Amino acid sequence: MPSYRIQVYGWLLLLPAAVLLVAFTHYPTVTTLVQSLFLSGTATRPAEFVGLENYQFMLEDDVFWQAVRNNLWFALGTIPVSIALALLMALWVNRRLPARGLVRMAYFTPTILPMIAVANIWLFFYTPRIGLIDQFLGLFGIPSHNWLGNPETVLACLIVLTIWKEAGFFMIFYLAALQSLPPELEEAGRLEGAGRWYFFRRVTFPLLMPTTLFVAINALINSFKLVDHLFILTKGGPNNASTLLLYYIYEVAFSFFDPNYAATLTVVLLAFLALIAIGQFVLLDKRIHYR
Amino acid sequence: MTATTATLAAPPGERIGRILEIGAAWLLAFLWILPLLYAVWAAFHPGAYATRFEPLAPLTLENFATAWRQAPFARYFLNTFLLVTSVLVAQFVLCTLAAYAFARFRFVGRDVAFALVLVQLMIMPEVLIVENYRTMSQLGLVDTILGIGLPYMASAFGIFLLRQTFKTVPKELEEAARVEGCSFLQVLLKVYVPLAKPTYLAYGLVSVSHHWNNFLWPLVITNSVETRPLTVGLAIFGAPESGVNWSVISAATLLAVAPLLIAFLLFQRQFVQSFMRAGIK
Numbered sequence: 001m002p003s004y005r006i007q008v009y010g011w012l013l014l015l016p017a018a019v020l021l022v023a024f025t026h027y028p029t030v031t032t033l034v035q036s037l038f039l040s041g042t043a044t045r046p047a048e049f050v051g052l053e054n055y056q057f058m059l060e061d062d063v064f065w066q067a068v069r070n071n072l073w074f075a076l077g078t079i080p081v082s083i084a085l086a087l088l089m090a091l092w093v094n095r096r097l098p099a100r101g102l103v104r105m106a107y108f109t110p111t112i113l114p115m116i117a118v119a120n121i122w123l124f125f126y127t128p129r130i131g132l133i134d135q136f137l138g139l140f141g142i143p144s145h146n147w148l149g150n151p152e153t154v155l156a157c158l159i160v161l162t163i164w165k166e167a168g169f170f171m172i173f174y175l176a177a178l179q180s181l182p183p184e185l186e187e188a189g190r191l192e193g194a195g196r197w198y199f200f201r202r203v204t205f206p207l208l209m210p211t212t213l214f215v216a217i218n219a220l221i222n223s224f225k226l227v228d229h230l231f232i233l234t235k236g237g238p239n240n241a242s243t244l245l246l247y248y249i250y251e252v253a254f255s256f257f258d259p260n261y262a263a264t265l266t267v268v269l270l271a272f273l274a275l276i277a278i279g280q281f282v283l284l285d286k287r288i289h290y291r
Numbered sequence: 292m293t294a295t296t297a298t299l300a301a302p303p304g305e306r307i308g309r310i311l312e313i314g315a316a317w318l319l320a321f322l323w324i325l326p327l328l329y330a331v332w333a334a335f336h337p338g339a340y341a342t343r344f345e346p347l348a349p350l351t352l353e354n355f356a357t358a359w360r361q362a363p364f365a366r367y368f369l370n371t372f373l374l375v376t377s378v379l380v381a382q383f384v385l386c387t388l389a390a391y392a393f394a395r396f397r398f399v400g401r402d403v404a405f406a407l408v409l410v411q412l413m414i415m416p417e418v419l420i421v422e423n424y425r426t427m428s429q430l431g432l433v434d435t436i437l438g439i440g441l442p443y444m445a446s447a448f449g450i451f452l453l454r455q456t457f458k459t460v461p462k463e464l465e466e467a468a469r470v471e472g473c474s475f476l477q478v479l480l481k482v483y484v485p486l487a488k489p490t491y492l493a494y495g496l497v498s499v500s501h502h503w504n505n506f507l508w509p510l511v512i513t514n515s516v517e518t519r520p521l522t523v524g525l526a527i528f529g530a531p532e533s534g535v536n537w538s539v540i541s542a543a544t545l546l547a548v549a550p551l552l553i554a555f556l557l558f559q560r561q562f563v564q565s566f567m568r569a570g571i572k
Binding site for chain 1: 312313316317319320321322323324326327329330333342384385386388389391392393396397398399401404407408410411413414415416417418419420421422423424425426441442444445447450475500503504506507510511521522525526529530537540541544547548551552555556559562563566567
């Protein structure tokens with residue numbers, strides 16, 4: 001093929017996907033930035049350019065800070081535990097285990113269930129008095145507790161649910177990585193008389209580092225984009241104690257009808273994601289050493 | 292088999308450790324499946340037994356009938372089905388073409404274009420609901436099934452996955468097809484696509500389960516029974532304001548997850564392997 005035809009064909013093949021990607025990823029990213037500089041218009045008044053006024057308002061907005069704080073706690077609460085559990089699950093399922101197929105299925109099942117559906121079920125777990133958790137704790141004489149109605153415990157409830165939902169998904173990545181490790185390693189370890197814990201700490205875990213990194217980044221992104229459970233369980237309450245950034249954006253845009261302030265908040269979310277992307281880029285350099 | 296003999300031969304301390312470990316693995320598995328078991332319990336028993344666990348409680352299908360009567364689940368199923376299939380078909384076509392371009396055509400700006408595609412891995416459509424809603428209302432696509440699916444149809448993940456696969460196809464195969472007079476589109480359809488079947492299966496399963504379960508964007512963009520997918524319908528149905536009882540909500544929840552769950556139980560191995568394949572980069 002002559003080279004100009006390669007050029008044309010290449011771009012033509014790319015065109016349909018490129019149009020949609022630009023329309024729903026790049027273009028809205030840019031307009032988010034632009035809209036954040038305007039005040040939302042009303043039926044009688046068009047949107048008005050106000051410079052950084054929305055940002056100033058945001059910095060003084062207690063709910064925004066609460067959402068950011070919650071989001072960071074939410075990330076901190078979910079990521080390490082779900083990664084540790086995922087690794088444990090993968091190590092268990094990767095070895096010989098009675099009823100291994102069933103166990104693996106149990107671990108993985110939450111992944112394919114919609115968050116909305118499982119939130120319905122978990123709502124019942126957390127219900128005071130008649131809920132499963134209170135019934136269970138009641139056996140030990142522990143009084144009932146309004147888990148989701150208390151600002152002290154509500155975020156922890158969301159964290160537990162999210163760990164349950166995600167751990168099995170992350171297990172898959174560890175499982176794939178474990179199965180790609182050469183089996184001679186473990187034999188060599190056994191011949192050398194290395195204990196299992198020692199072998200895991202010094203051999204398996206370091207070799208799994210790229211996977212851990214990949215999973216951690218995925219978990220971090222998820223903690224910023226996964227808010228479905230809030231719609232069923234808490235609606236961000238009580239008193240914004242469980243609101244997350246994306247949920248707050250949704251509320252501002254579609255309940256308070258202030259799309260421009262929502263755009264301002266979205267800029268912050270985009271900034272977080274950009275930071276993650278840069279962090280990933282820097283860490284990826286290190287990842288090569290393990291290959 | 293070797294495991295049992297190895298366990299028996301091991302010193303008693305190690306054997307106890309092994310038993311504890313198996314117990315812990317099972318306990319965790321039980322905890323992980325418990326919410327689903329509970330939903331099954333509540334859905335198949337009368338409302339009075341939703342919180343009382345008596346082994347001889349009477350079984351019933353009444354909750355499913357009630358749920359089916361109280362909300363247009365048949366319509367929601369249809370909407371979700373239309374959404375999932377239209378997204379999947381569009382993703383296959385668009386991602387195949389784009390991946391082929393990236394894998395086998397040296398055109399000016401290719402690397403920049405690829406980097407721009409990868410941006411979507413970080414900035415997913417979920418994050419841009421505010422501005423995408425604005426675009427959809429300008430296009431007149433608010434409250435349409437096409438409006439739900441459109442932002443997802445060009446998928447960076449799909450392009451990336453297929454590009455990786457296409458790159459592993461030996462160039463000689465393509466050249467042989469060329470010699471026989473195939474056009475470049477025929478080469479794509481006769482050489483590349485058949486060889487990428489496992490990738491299509493993996494990506495397809497991941498995509499279907501993602502869009503079957505997706506909630507936030509469909510919630511934003513739909514406002515009528517004719518377009519709402521199951522997840523949004525279920526959220527409205529289960530809202531505490533609606534005053535529906537637990538057993539009925541559990542039944543509705545099981546209805547909504549049943550097709551995917553049954554498919555998963557039947558094809559567990561393929562599901563797990565697909566997610567694995569999609570995850571290895």
